[in-house]
Amino acid sequence: MTLLGPLSLWLAFLVGLWGAITGFVGGAQRRLDLQQSARHATFALFGALLVAVISLEIGIFRHDFSLEYVAAYTSRNLPTFYLWSALYAGQKGSLLFWATVLSLFAMLSQLFTSRRHRLYLPYVAAVTCLVATFFISVMLFAANPFERLGFTPLDGRGMNPQLQNPGMVFHPPMLYLGYISITIPFAFAIAALLTRKLDAEWLVAVRKWTLVSWLFLSIGLLLGMWWAYVELGWGGYWAWDPVENAALLPWLVMTAFLHSVMIQEKRGMLKKWNLALILGAWLLSIFGTFITRSGVIASVHSFTQSSVGYFFLGFLVLAAIGSFALYWTRLPLLQAEATLESMVSREASFLFNNLLLIGIAFSVLWGTLFPILSEAVKGTKITVGPPFFNQVNVPLGLALLAMTGVGPLIAWRRASVPNLRRQFVVPLTSGVFVLLVLLVAGMRDVGALMAVSLGGFVFATVTQEFARGARARHRQYGEPTALAVVQLLARNRRRYGGYIVHVGIVLLFVAFAGMAFKTETQATLRPGESATLKSPYGHVYTFTHLGISQYNALNREVTAALVEVRRDGKLIGRLRTEKRQHVDALGRPTFEPSTEVGIRSGLREDLYVVLGGLVNGTEQAVYRFTINPLVWWVWFGGFVLVIGGLIVLWPGGGPVAVKGSGASRVQAGYAVKLEPGDR
Amino acid sequence: MKAGTKFAMGAVLIVGAVGYLMASGIKQTGQYFLTPSELAQRVSADPSFYDLGMKVGARVVPGTVEKEIATQTLRFHVTDGTVSYPVVFKGLPPDTFTDSVEVVVEGRLQRDGVIHATNVLAKCGSRYEAVPKA
Numbered sequence: 001m002t003l004l005g006p007l008s009l010w011l012a013f014l015v016g017l018w019g020a021i022t023g024f025v026g027g028a029q030r031r032l033d034l035q036q037s038a039r040h041a042t043f044a045l046f047g048a049l050l051v052a053v054i055s056l057e058i059g060i061f062r063h064d065f066s067l068e069y070v071a072a073y074t075s076r077n078l079p080t081f082y083l084w085s086a087l088y089a090g091q092k093g094s095l096l097f098w099a100t101v102l103s104l105f106a107m108l109s110q111l112f113t114s115r116r117h118r119l120y121l122p123y124v125a126a127v128t129c130l131v132a133t134f135f136i137s138v139m140l141f142a143a144n145p146f147e148r149l150g151f152t153p154l155d156g157r158g159m160n161p162q163l164q165n166p167g168m169v170f171h172p173p174m175l176y177l178g179y180i181s182i183t184i185p186f187a188f189a190i191a192a193l194l195t196r197k198l199d200a201e202w203l204v205a206v207r208k209w210t211l212v213s214w215l216f217l218s219i220g221l222l223l224g225m226w227w228a229y230v231e232l233g234w235g236g237y238w239a240w241d242p243v244e245n246a247a248l249l250p251w252l253v254m255t256a257f258l259h260s261v262m263i264q265e266k267r268g269m270l271k272k273w274n275l276a277l278i279l280g281a282w283l284l285s286i287f288g289t290f291i292t293r294s295g296v297i298a299s300v301h302s303f304t305q306s307s308v309g310y311f312f313l314g315f316l317v318l319a320a321i322g323s324f325a326l327y328w329t330r331l332p333l334l335q336a337e338a339t340l341e342s343m344v345s346r347e348a349s350f351l352f353n354n355l356l357l358i359g360i361a362f363s364v365l366w367g368t369l370f371p372i373l374s375e376a377v378k379g380t381k382i383t384v385g386p387p388f389f390n391q392v393n394v395p396l397g398l399a400l401l402a403m404t405g406v407g408p409l410i411a412w413r414r415a416s417v418p419n420l421r422r423q424f425v426v427p428l429t430s431g432v433f434v435l436l437v438l439l440v441a442g443m444r445d446v447g448a449l450m451a452v453s454l455g456g457f458v459f460a461t462v463t464q465e466f467a468r469g470a471r472a473r474h475r476q477y478g479e480p481t482a483l484a485v486v487q488l489l490a491r492n493r494r495r496y497g498g499y500i501v502h503v504g505i506v507l508l509f510v511a512f513a514g515m516a517f518k519t520e521t522q523a524t525l526r527p528g529e530s531a532t533l534k535s536p537y538g539h540v541y542t543f544t545h546l547g548i549s550q551y552n553a554l555n556r557e558v559t560a561a562l563v564e565v566r567r568d569g570k571l572i573g574r575l576r577t578e579k580r581q582h583v584d585a586l587g588r589p590t591f592e593p594s595t596e597v598g599i600r601s602g603l604r605e606d607l608y609v610v611l612g613g614l615v616n617g618t619e620q621a622v623y624r625f626t627i628n629p630l631v632w633w634v635w636f637g638g639f640v641l642v643i644g645g646l647i648v649l650w651p652g653g654g655p656v657a658v659k660g661s662g663a664s665r666v667q668a669g670y671a672v673k674l675e676p677g678d679r
Numbered sequence: 680m681k682a683g684t685k686f687a688m689g690a691v692l693i694v695g696a697v698g699y700l701m702a703s704g705i706k707q708t709g710q711y712f713l714t715p716s717e718l719a720q721r722v723s724a725d726p727s728f729y730d731l732g733m734k735v736g737a738r739v740v741p742g743t744v745e746k747e748i749a750t751q752t753l754r755f756h757v758t759d760g761t762v763s764y765p766v767v768f769k770g771l772p773p774d775t776f777t778d779s780v781e782v783v784v785e786g787r788l789q790r791d792g793v794i795h796a797t798n799v800l801a802k803c804g805s806r807y808e809a810v811p812k813a
Contacts, residue, residue, distance in 0.1 A: 162774075233774070234773075339682075339683060340682045340683050340686055341682055342682050343682050343685045343686060343689070345682075348682070348686055348689075351686060351690075352689060352690075352693065355690055355693045355694070356693060359693060359694070359696075359697035362697065363697060363700070363701050363704075366701060367701075367704075367705075370705065370709070371712055374709075380711060380713075381711070381712035381713070382705070382709045382710065382711055382712065383709070383710050383711075383712045383734055384704065384705055384708055384709050384710070385708065385710070387704075387707075387708040388704040388705060388708040388709070391700065391703075391704040391707070391708060392697075392700040392701055392704045395696070395700060396696075396697065396700070522751060522770070522771070524748070524749055524750075524751065592774055592775050592776070592777055593774060594774050595774055610771070612748070612751065612771040613746075613748050613771075614748070615748040615749045616748070620749070622748055622749075622751055622771065624771055
């Protein structure tokens with residue numbers, strides 16, 4: 001194992017270079033032998049990197065502490081479950097993981113691209129190999145996961161306790177999968193630019209790949225929110241931290257792309273815009289990697305400051321210049337085939353949706369970079385925090401939510417007044433109805449009122465679309481309603497799956513609005529003493545400190561506090577919260593103590609209890625009690641969003657695109673023939 | 680009027696709104712991020728810097744941390760090597776807070792020369808990196 005790891009890394013480096021050269025040259029000179037070689041290079045690259053991953057994992061599982069990486073992130077008493085995730089617990093290992101997954105995607109993109117997109121493949125192989133080679137060279141020249149120590153320590157330093165959480169086992173790989181898979185649409189975009197084949201074909205080729213990475217990124221973001229909520233103990237799930245923002249940015253841009261791509265398919269417009277979005281999304285993913293790894297922007301999440309950041313900065317600048325220079329030379333080929341006919345059309349509503357998404361992305365980027373920008377321009381560092389992001393993004397987000405409802409209701413090209421009336425009466429009435437109910441119930445927070453009533457509006461649009469589609473099928477095929485709904489989904493996954501994603505978004509917005517009503521209190525309690533907290537629904541919760549127990553577990557000393565919870569005097573359960581001091585095999589403390597939060601999750605609100613500490617080793621404990629409304633709906637909304645995305649992505653079913661833009665028009669159309677009176 | 684022109688107006692409206700929201704957001708919520716030396720310099724040049732919300736990035740002076748858990752009060756000194764300021768914070772410090780960690784203190788410098796913190800972030804450079812190498 002001493003040799004296999006570094007050897008396979010070097011091999012991967014050479015294979016990657018080979019793939020990049022043969023891909024570009026083979027594509028340009030139309031030499032089939034070189035093209036074939038580039039294709040095979042992606043397979044070999046994946047093979048070599050997989051061997052490297054396996055040899056690192058063997059080192060981890062055998063506790064080979066002569067490897068610096070193994071000694072730095074694991075220890076003998078680390079639970080097996082976390083030995084797996086040790087692969088990406090540190091900078092160097094995560095680079096290896098990243099390169100390996102990229103090579104896997106490179107291989108899959110060669111294998112699963114349909115024959116009619118063959119033309120692009122050599123360039124796709126070349127770009128993916130080039131990007132992978134960059135990651136490998138960072139490892140080889142700056143952060144080698146196979147670096148050896150001059151001696152073999154008896155035990156490793158262990159894993160940071162905050163990473164010892166199931167969320168941390170799944171969150172980073174999901175986020176990485178999302179980040180990394182953006183490279184495939186990017187590679188196709190570069191291939192399309194190089195081959196000058198910029199018609200609707202390349203869009204069909206990248207659409208699913210974009211959706212794949214959008215989906216992984218969504219799952220990664222949601223898991224990250226969940227981890228922050230259950231593990232970090234500050235009582236929320238999103239803090240606008242630079243690292244969180246860095247992951248959100250490509251997600252926003254890809255969401256914009258997934259919408260605007262429909263305009264290009266249907267109307268041949270926005271070609272330049274769509275290409276720029278793909279290039280931008282990928283550059284933002286590299287930018288995010290740079291932020292997390294460089295320590296340039298102070299973040300509580302980031303890896304240690306290291307020279308690796310400069311590699312990424314250099315790569316980012318070169319890649320940005322290279323890809324946009326290429327884009328510039330191809331602009332004449334990207335003329336729109338149609339123009340906007342009316343402001344009251346789906347095209348226009350999608351354009352506004354795109355502008356809003358990019359506006360949000362820009363403000364998030366600006367806020368994240370503001371400390372650096374202000375220092376460079378004015379010489380003083382000025383920081384902005386969550387108040388800034390909320391102040392800017394709440395209005396923009398609400399406008400976007402409104403567009404989520406408006407978009408699907410407006411006809412393409414030009415909507416007529418009767419059409420608008422027919423489409424908007426029910427959803428608008430529903431939205432107003434929700435608003436009135438909330439006002440009567442006593443809700444006065446403007447942002448929350450708007451979020452929930454717009455949510456009602458959007459939900460009604462989706463229901464209306466399903467109802468109409470199902471009714472049409474019922475009339476046409478005589479299917480019972482339930483079957484008709486299922487068929488509707490199965491036959492036109494893209495459209496109706498998209499609506500389900502919209503439902504997920506509505507649930508998320510409503511859940512976010514709930515956080516406006518968060519309440520919290522801190523108390524120092526002796527056993528038997530209680531603290532009370534009033535929930536936004538008017539219930540009074542009483543938290544009684546029952547006592548403290550201390551014991552040793554596998555790799556930690558635990559101080560657990562037990563709290564009895566009563567709602568309006570009625571006992572509803574007990575919550576435990578812990579302070580954990582992790583220790584090494586000899587019982588010496590490692591890391592600072594970490595907190596385990598006690599959470600009682602419900603449909604209406606979460607009770608969130610944090611043990612702050614004990615007073616001078618007595619049983620008197622400091623607590624923070626928080627009531628977080630509607631948090632459960634974040635996870636449920638996220639689940640719905642992912643299900644919707646999977647439905648869209650599921651292969652087969654529905655009208656399959658046959659050739660050219662005409663076929664994609666069919667795909668973006670309707671699953672059933674609607675009667676003239678239906679729209 | 681052509682649809683394109685109308686759209687351009689709508690686009691200008693959105694871009695303007697984004698710009699306005701950002702500018703006003705930064706104006707209303709932006710905070711100076713200073714080191715203790717920079718803070719001392721600014722306070723001596725301009726006394727209105729007292730009682731102004733800001734963030735101070737510095738290192739905790741080892742041995743100065745006093746925790747009164749009963750009243751949930753945390754007292755410590757921060758320094759950048761040249762200038763040091765005492766800090767008072769009421770609340771629960773983050774898990775990563777120890778007596779030699781890098782912190783970002785959010786709060787106001789009062790005329791008594793003490794930073795009254797509303798938030799303390801422990802910026803643990805070694806967050807994912809176990810302990811720093813000796």
